[in-house]
Amino acid sequence: MAGTTVADGGLVEQAFAAAAQRLGVEPGSVEHAEQLAHVRATMGESKISVFRHLFGVEDKAQQANTAFEEAYGKLVDGGLIAPIPGAREAIEELKAEGRTVVLSTGFARPTQDAILDALGWQDLADLTLCPADAGGRGRPYPDMILAAFLRTGAVDGVHDLVVAGDTSYDMLSGARSGAGLVAGVLTGAHDTARLEQHGATHVLGSVAELPGLIARTEA
Structure with missing residues (x-):
């Protein structure tokens, strides 16, 4: 949907930044840049799979995925798609x-x-x-x-x-x-x-x- 039938103006990256920060990855850091590069490279993959790759531990991956979905949902509710x-x-x-x-x-x-x-x-x-x-x-x-x-x-x-x-x-x-x-x-x-x-x-x-x-x- 996003990118094919729906224009979201880069909301995936914004939501990812919010999720990563909740897990202690600061925007502007080397770690954040590396993770964002992986997110961009794997656009289209299920988001929980992406977070499993980035954070390894299932608990952290689930936390990140929940934070991502919450952040993206708020952006959607804000009329940004x-x-x-x-x-x-x-x-x-x-x-x-x-x-x-x-x-x-x-x-x-x-x-x-x-x-x-x-x-x-x-x-x-x-x-x-x-x-x-x-x-x-x-x-x-x-x-x-x-x-x-x-x-x-x-x-x-x-x-x-x-x-x-x-x-x-x-x-x-x-x-x-x-x-x-x-x-x-x-x-x-x-x-x-x-x-x-x-x-x-x-x-x-x-x-x-x-x-x-x-x-x-x-x-």
Whole structure:
């Protein structure tokens, strides 16, 4: 969602800074810079997995994740997110064509719901998924994509799946799922080279271009 259908203006990094500081990592320190670099490199991964890598001990990882979700939720409640231009229209166009649309995220369910509520998107997609809904691993594993495939029953095989995202981990999860079309978008974390390196079959300016890409591919 963030970076693909939702513009959050760098709120992930702001929320991370709040979480790290709660665990004693001061902004401006070498440790903070190293951790922030890892956060940027792993955009799209489930946040608890990121914190497990950064802090090692499960208790600290859970503390950091809770602090992150609280901080991000407050920023969302403050009106600091917006739809990527054309994202809602693209989803509505795809649904009008009879396609099934699933929104997934690396955030926990409370944060995902806060984003959906803030945008008025509670009923926009056919299904919404977070890592906990698909076994907890999140990206770059294909679990959420395959959960969407199994739960919706919308297509006959994984090759009929279309995956779109703004991070290398989105591309990896799409490629690993067997999706026939894995589209990177340039409205978020990573550039064309990185998206293609990790499995993008196409790179778009934004998700607003996705219905057109699907139509051309089918033609």
